Amino acid sequence: MATLADLALAGAPAQARDKPSRKGRHREMLARSGAALHRTATGIAEAEILVDLGDSIGSGRWWRGAATLAALIGAAVTIGGRTPTLVGHVPATPSMAELEERQIGAISSLAGGSETGRRAAPTAMAKRLSETPERPRIELTAKVGSGGLEAALRRSGLGKADLDRIRSLLSGVVSGSGVKPGTDLKMVLGRRESRADPRPLEHLAFRATFDSKVEFSRGADGELKLKRIPIRIDNTPLRVTGVVGTSLDRAARAAGIPAHIVAEYRRQMSYAIDLQRDIGRRDRFEIIVANRRAETGESEMGGLLYAGLINGRSNVSLMRWGNKGEFFWQNGEAVKKGLIRSPVSGARLSSGFGMRFHPVLGYGRMHKGVDFAARTGTPIQASASGTVVMAGWGGGYGNVVVIDHGRGLRTRYAHMHRIGVKNGQQVSQGQTIGQVGSTGLSTGPHLHYEVWQNGVAVDPRQARFMGGTQLGGGDLRQFKGEMARLKALPAAGGVS
Numbered sequence: 001m002a003t004l005a006d007l008a009l010a011g012a013p014a015q016a017r018d019k020p021s022r023k024g025r026h027r028e029m030l031a032r033s034g035a036a037l038h039r040t041a042t043g044i045a046e047a048e049i050l051v052d053l054g055d056s057i058g059s060g061r062w063w064r065g066a067a068t069l070a071a072l073i074g075a076a077v078t079i080g081g082r083t084p085t086l087v088g089h090v091p092a093t094p095s096m097a098e099l100e101e102r103q104i105g106a107i108s109s110l111a112g113g114s115e116t117g118r119r120a121a122p123t124a125m126a127k128r129l130s131e132t133p134e135r136p137r138i139e140l141t142a143k144v145g146s147g148g149l150e151a152a153l154r155r156s157g158l159g160k161a162d163l164d165r166i167r168s169l170l171s172g173v174v175s176g177s178g179v180k181p182g183t184d185l186k187m188v189l190g191r192r193e194s195r196a197d198p199r200p201l202e203h204l205a206f207r208a209t210f211d212s213k214v215e216f217s218r219g220a221d222g223e224l225k226l227k228r229i230p231i232r233i234d235n236t237p238l239r240v241t242g243v244v245g246t247s248l249d250r251a252a253r254a255a256g257i258p259a260h261i262v263a264e265y266r267r268q269m270s271y272a273i274d275l276q277r278d279i280g281r282r283d284r285f286e287i288i289v290a291n292r293r294a295e296t297g298e299s300e301m302g303g304l305l306y307a308g309l310i311n312g313r314s315n316v317s318l319m320r321w322g323n324k325g326e327f328f329w330q331n332g333e334a335v336k337k338g339l340i341r342s343p344v345s346g347a348r349l350s351s352g353f354g355m356r357f358h359p360v361l362g363y364g365r366m367h368k369g370v371d372f373a374a375r376t377g378t379p380i381q382a383s384a385s386g387t388v389v390m391a392g393w394g395g396g397y398g399n400v401v402v403i404d405h406g407r408g409l410r411t412r413y414a415h416m417h418r419i420g421v422k423n424g425q426q427v428s429q430g431q432t433i434g435q436v437g438s439t440g441l442s443t444g445p446h447l448h449y450e451v452w453q454n455g456v457a458v459d460p461r462q463a464r465f466m467g468g469t470q471l472g473g474g475d476l477r478q479f480k481g482e483m484a485r486l487k488a489l490p491a492a493g494g495v496s
């Protein structure tokens, strides 16, 4: 639409004439009327319409100026009445309810009075209810805490009947310590009769063990049913090798081996080599750990399976074997030798452990050791390495030596002819500590030998720690096969 501004433009009529066909007849008409107005405006300007109305009031010139102003105002009002109003939003003052509604919808801090969750302000459309209506079913996720599965379920609102049912259904699936803390429980609770009742469990799913998920759902008969979903597990052990460097512990930890596995590696190695002298910084360690990888992505490291050290001089290959978790050299010899079975080599066992008639005292008493008959002067060997905690006269024991082997294990050697060690001395396994004799309450030359475990005398022949196991036959063949299989595993996470 042509405006006053257009009209003031000297070129407007020419412009309009240039494009009549494009703008259409209406535009052409407007252009023509614009041109007429322009001519009128030019005429008015020539007639000196720009009059200072403050000057020579009442003169003919002044009146002409006033009339021109009145005409212009009249024209402006006439045209202005037909110009559409500019669109602009001027908000009305909001009511209290609207303000409240607005505050609820806005995001602001809790400290600033913000409410959590969406609520409608009470208006004609929304009325406050006396109590919140219950949702027909609730889907929720809970986490098993230190209190175990049942505590988590109880906290989620399950009733006693459901808990009892779950416990009995689970008893065959999860054993021992039960479901791991941190396990997510996904459940759906259904509609209840009244608020006093717990909601019935409709569905519950969680990972019960590393290799299985369980799903509880309510059947048509209203009873909870258990469905077990196995998770595929890859049991390939993890083989890690690396250079020892400045610290074996640091190198192994850097390769991803957990601290307790490194400690176990050191412990088994300590039976085989001198950890201080036999490990160099260029040596390579080889650690194979039991490992389980679930198809869902989790992995769980188990115990140490193989401990190896390649130092070029005396390579060590130790592998766990048997249900006692003992480690063996590759030739099937147990790495931990335990106690020597007989501290007197080639001696005859003359009296066993237990109640017997004492030939010197003349009455029955507990025989807390075993006797080895041997000629006077036969060397007695320390049955394991340790510290001499007694070497001297022991009354009825005669000349006696007691060795502490650590971990609550002590051995006593009595009736010695001669003592070869001093109190406080370190002895190694098999070292001669004295000679067979008949000192103290003794009827003839023999070694009275006792083994004490945590202050209790035990039968040396039946004690488990007697060790010195040697694998043989088919067992050894299987052992060697397993070791070859482990060592052939591709190394993972190794730093070379």
Ligand SMILES: [Zn+2]
Residues within 6 Å of the ligand: 351, 367, 369, 370, 371, 447, 448, 449
């Ligand atoms: Zn005896």
